[in-house]
Amino acid sequence: MKFNEVIGHDKIKQQLVSMVKENRVSHAQLIAGPAGIGKINLALAFAQYLNCQDRQGDDSCGVCNSCVKYSKLIHPDLHFVFPVVKSAKHKNPVSDSYIHEWRQFVLGNPYFDIHQWFNFLDADKQGLIYSQESQEIIKKLNFKTFEAKYKVMIIWLPEKMHVAAANKLLKLLEEPPEGTVFLLVSDNPNDILGTIQSRSQRLNVPSLELSDIANALQSEYDLSKEECERFAKLSVGNYVAAKEIINQGEERTYFFDKFVNMMRLAYGRKLFDLIDWCDDMNRQSKERQKNFFEFALRLIRENFMMNIQEQDLLYLTPEEENFSTRFSPFINDGNVLQLSEEFSLAHSHLEQNGNARIILMDLCLKVIMLLKQ
Structure with a gap:
């Protein structure tokens, strides 16, 4: 995903670009804000920009080998952690148990929330990032990078992490593997271990401007400008909510x-x-x-x-x-x-x-x- 594909948040985008240009990329970035505003989209665009082989000013090129793999979420140095559910098929699940479903879900619907993710899985259970996930994280980060300068670990909703996994993540943040960038994307950052918060550079993302939501809706739906503005107002800055109101x-x-x-x-x-x-x-x-x-x-x-x-x-x-x-x-x-x-x-x-x-x-x-x- 390129920055120009992310709705609004121009100031946040510029902050992220400046981090890369000024060579001050933190090993752990906590991207925090309300649900449905595109935080994971910012994380994906930042990760793609970070490893782009031919950056075009303030955005990734979108066509180099790295960008093409990032756009399909299959880059070998891009890793995901996200809440999952137990099932008859997956009794001790980790994120990789659902990685194919995750890619299909994110690529098909780039703006989403946790309710939509669980609905996609047809899950009537509370999802978690289970304790066994910590071993998967350690195993992945012990490898050297395959192709890129940085290994990127995107952790979506770290507040859903089992305390045992959170404690092991804390140790990794205290002594991060070389060339690794953690992007923690949180709807409720106050529910994350305080020690994890303190070891992460926090980036607070505000709700979307209503004008940005209205413009995005007009591009996606066959609606009048007035209808899009009304739906944007009802969404209270949440693009996912705006789409749900329509759909x-x-x-x-x-x-x-x-x-x-x-x-x-x-x-x-x-x-x-x-x-x-x-x-x-x-x-x-x-x-x-x-x-x-x-x-x-x-x-x-x-x-x-x-x-x-x-x-x-x-x-x-x-x-x-x-x-x-x-x-x-x-x-x-x-x-x-x-x-x-x-x-x-x-x-x-x-x-x-x-x-x-x-x-x-x-x-x-x-x-x-x-x-x-």
Whole structure:
């Protein structure tokens, strides 16, 4: 991937290019920021530029032997670590167990998030970077470079790394193999071991500019400028979210209907109906449940913004806006923080493999109490 194929982030690109030109490439770079904004794309473009045999100013050439292999993700000095799932076929998986699926996924859909990766694997489990991955990393980095100046190890979502693997990675960062560059791409850097953070040069990547998202959408979809701008605004700087809004209208409708139903039943204190609601949601995959919590958090925020008359900060579809006109008075100073905390806590408990039905029922009871405040 070339830098000119990465949406927006011109200042970040220039920082990365300057590191190479000024020969101050850190052995460990932590590229951190929100999900869905193209951090792994920046990492891929940086890695390709780093090993390009004929750099063209501020970008790789795209046609040399190294760039061609990078563009196909098959360069022998490019390595990946990413969350994987256990299955009947892969009982003790490492990233290489899924490397063919990974290449197919990334090349077919360069902008993605962890939910899409697990959906691609058809996985209804929490993925991890398991402890056995550390041995694979050590084995790969013990070899000298095959063709390039640098071996590049891209670790996508190091916060998903098992503590045993993280501790071994720390030792590698303390005494890095010669000619090795680690690119850690993180959505939640605060969940990474503090000692790993301290041994990495951090690059904070902001959300995308809405104009950059709108322009990218217009290039990819047969949509008007006004439609692209509306979808960009709804995405809140997340290109993956913008594409999902366009592509997954059915999923958004499902989440919206579930949210509306939950709030109405909770306000009416209809416990038996809420039990049925929980049972239905409990039958969904954990990834879908977590996606619902994220959707609900956004609607809670939007309804509070509407309640306090901050119309310029609203990111609602017409259907959501119609509902929120009536519902927003119930999201106020007295409950907005607690409601947000409860949905965030439910999301966190699911991440930790808590019992979904208990989590959902507890959340519904909390919502009943908070809507009356």
